[in-house]
Amino acid sequence: xxxxxxxxxxxxxxxxxxxxxxxxxxxxxxxxxxxxxxxxxxxxxxxxxxxxxxxxxxxxxxxxxxxxxxxxxxxxxxxxxxxxxxxxxxxxxxxxxxxxxxxxxxxxxxxxxxxxxxxxxxxxxxxxxxxxxxxxxxxxxxxxxxxxxxxxxxxxxxxxxxxxxxxxxxxxxxxxxxxxxxxxxxxxxxxxxxxxxxxxxxxxxxxxxxxxxxxxxxxxxxxxxxxxxxxxxxxxxxxxxxxxxxxxxxxxxxxxxxxxxxxxxxxxxxxxxxxxxxxxxxxxxxxxxxxxxxxxxxxxxxxxxxxxxxxxxxxxxxxxxxxxxxxxxxxxxxxxxxxxxxxxxxxxxxxxxxxxxxxxxxxxxxxxxxxxxxxxxxxxxxxxxxxxxxxxxxxxxxxxxxxxxxxxxxxxxxxxxxxxxxxxxxxxxxxxxxxxxxxxxxxxxxxx
Amino acid sequence: xxxxxxxxxxxxxxxxxxxxxxxxxxxxxxxxxxxxxxxxxxxxxxxxxxxxxxxxxxxxxxxxxxxxxxxxxxxxxxxxxxxxxxxxxxxxxxxxxxxxxxxxxxxxxxxxxxxxxxxxxxxxxxxxxxxxxxxxxxxxxxxxxxxxxxxxxxxxxxxxxxxxxxxxxxxxxxxxxxxxxxxxxxxxxxxxxxxxxxxxxxxxxxxxxxxxxxxxxxxxxxxxxxxxxxxxxxxxxxxxxxxxxxxxxxxxxxxxxxxxxxxxxxxxxxxxxxxxxxxxxxxxxxxxxxxx
Numbered sequence: 001x002x003x004x005x006x007x008x009x010x011x012x013x014x015x016x017x018x019x020x021x022x023x024x025x026x027x028x029x030x031x032x033x034x035x036x037x038x039x040x041x042x043x044x045x046x047x048x049x050x051x052x053x054x055x056x057x058x059x060x061x062x063x064x065x066x067x068x069x070x071x072x073x074x075x076x077x078x079x080x081x082x083x084x085x086x087x088x089x090x091x092x093x094x095x096x097x098x099x100x101x102x103x104x105x106x107x108x109x110x111x112x113x114x115x116x117x118x119x120x121x122x123x124x125x126x127x128x129x130x131x132x133x134x135x136x137x138x139x140x141x142x143x144x145x146x147x148x149x150x151x152x153x154x155x156x157x158x159x160x161x162x163x164x165x166x167x168x169x170x171x172x173x174x175x176x177x178x179x180x181x182x183x184x185x186x187x188x189x190x191x192x193x194x195x196x197x198x199x200x201x202x203x204x205x206x207x208x209x210x211x212x213x214x215x216x217x218x219x220x221x222x223x224x225x226x227x228x229x230x231x232x233x234x235x236x237x238x239x240x241x242x243x244x245x246x247x248x249x250x251x252x253x254x255x256x257x258x259x260x261x262x263x264x265x266x267x268x269x270x271x272x273x274x275x276x277x278x279x280x281x282x283x284x285x286x287x288x289x290x291x292x293x294x295x296x297x298x299x300x301x302x303x304x305x306x307x308x309x310x311x312x313x314x315x316x317x318x319x320x321x322x323x324x325x326x327x328x329x330x331x332x333x334x335x336x337x338x339x340x341x342x343x344x345x346x347x348x349x350x351x352x353x354x355x356x357x358x359x360x361x362x363x364x365x366x367x368x369x370x371x372x373x374x375x376x377x378x379x380x381x382x383x384x385x386x387x388x389x390x391x392x393x394x395x396x397x398x399x400x401x402x403x404x405x406x407x408x409x410x411x412x413x414x415x416x417x418x419x420x421x422x423x424x425x426x427x428x429x430x431x432x433x434x435x436x437x438x439x440x441x442x443x444x445x446x447x448x
Numbered sequence: 449x450x451x452x453x454x455x456x457x458x459x460x461x462x463x464x465x466x467x468x469x470x471x472x473x474x475x476x477x478x479x480x481x482x483x484x485x486x487x488x489x490x491x492x493x494x495x496x497x498x499x500x501x502x503x504x505x506x507x508x509x510x511x512x513x514x515x516x517x518x519x520x521x522x523x524x525x526x527x528x529x530x531x532x533x534x535x536x537x538x539x540x541x542x543x544x545x546x547x548x549x550x551x552x553x554x555x556x557x558x559x560x561x562x563x564x565x566x567x568x569x570x571x572x573x574x575x576x577x578x579x580x581x582x583x584x585x586x587x588x589x590x591x592x593x594x595x596x597x598x599x600x601x602x603x604x605x606x607x608x609x610x611x612x613x614x615x616x617x618x619x620x621x622x623x624x625x626x627x628x629x630x631x632x633x634x635x636x637x638x639x640x641x642x643x644x645x646x647x648x649x650x651x652x653x654x655x656x657x658x659x660x661x662x663x664x665x666x667x668x669x670x671x672x673x674x675x676x677x678x679x680x681x682x683x684x685x686x687x688x689x690x691x692x693x694x695x696x697x698x699x700x701x702x703x704x705x706x707x708x709x710x711x712x713x714x715x716x717x718x719x720x721x722x723x724x725x726x727x728x729x730x731x732x733x734x735x736x737x738x739x740x
Binding site (some may be wrong): 073074076077080083084101104105106107108256257258259260262265266269271402404405408411412413415416418419421438441444445446447 | 601708
């Protein structure tokens, strides 16, 4: 009798042990899974995947699986194809110029403000720097996508070349007039074979140029107020600027380095002494440049009223995608992840690890408190330029449909002008004409 | 009356054909059908709004001067990429077909480029011809030629043609060499009794090689149309302006980058018709002159 009791007890203990262990493993299994597709190549992609891994380690309920899906356009295509198949990822990283396209897909995405309301997780837009928040918010201030990796173009210059040319390396040019004069002097004195170049021609010379000079890139507050916006880049100021670049190119002072990031190599190699490129170039310049260099804000034309204004961002944000099988728990997981990445320590670490700008006010305060800007002089320039003034409707950001296509059009027309096939005015008139066709097509396909 | 092979079983032949048919349907007819379907629609990328627009996508494309420019680029590009590797490969094959020391090494080296992926090939060319970091690119500028394919459309087109052709030389070489070795020695020896090398080549060898030449022409055309995307993508991205944007590259740009499904599908349909037409023409007219 006793023996039976004991064996029964053992059996019960065994069962409860089995149940307990299976429950424990089920708990690990039952973490809510979140698929997150990103478009960052190495080493940035690895750092981003580490952010997701840190989030997973910080709690036990949710699991974010970050996967690289090719560069931004390929990631966008992949997400769209997955959505059409009813199988979209929970979160997709999308470049800033894809913002209008994503916003127009109303039922495919869940705005971050709605996500916060539904899940009760607080995501406060006020934490974000104005220029970052504005880019990804509706006109009445509701956050649509989650801001993340952001950069802004700045002036990088070669201090050794400045010295050799008899220029003061501690007084970099602040205006375009000074920039052209310095670039000319550098080439004349053979301090460098190329005085000036820029990467991301549309981003630096049109999107940011317009913001800094407080002139519209497009009507309707650069498209923020409606899809019927029209390009405005054939204004006298824009024409004057392109003409100046064409003149300097003929003189052999300015060298066109190609589309998108193709000109990036020309600065660290020492070829071009003044360079307008992304603030995200910092790590590469530190690694590759064999000369003293400095960083400063982008220039403006003297006598332009209310210039300079704040510059605008580039980079990407995170979008929440909908799907037929989504549960409330999954949205909650996404919201918790977003809340995690907006923590000051995560933001500051991301900024210091990658060179992207801090996007939260607490993030910059934290980085500053840790003495980062004393150890890395000039690393605060992008942030200071981004927050130089309160954003105006010309420096809030862009919301133009099919902006990637418009960027290419502008580059193509610039190239034709640099080839001598057309004047500056013709180039920009053509860019406006072709760009407006793209905008009208976008308006038509997204008509409600 | 033609002789017919009669299968006693009515089902078996279809079963045997099924795998091949399935592949053709899934990988050819189905995507082609999709392309035709989307080419008459106006749709946002997410598929949330769809509008049937008849042939408007085709009208827009065919009246677009930029599309016609792209047609012109494609004609120049494909002709060059079909002809250059064949010319070079034929020369190499004739040279390699002789009894010389180190024939095997020589032949093997000539086949290497074929193993190089298009994007890698493009990177190699970039490192050689980049005006700032490339060996030959810098040299060209030093000797006073203004070499900058990022701004000169003609130079960019030349560069992508050379890079795309270079890759294809090996393939052509291989087939020409096989073709040459299949020609009986006795014929060539007989010819060389009373004719020089040149005459022997043009009167005997070249005509005997014609099936191979024809086959390579078709293969090279298809290569130039469809397989050169990687080279263009990595070298010039279709630029400067639109100097190296071939039709297939434009399909990619409009479909993937610009998310214009209708326009891009319409272009694919046009491309499909053109290639089917070209191949049919080649078989109908050129094949007649080929001696098997």
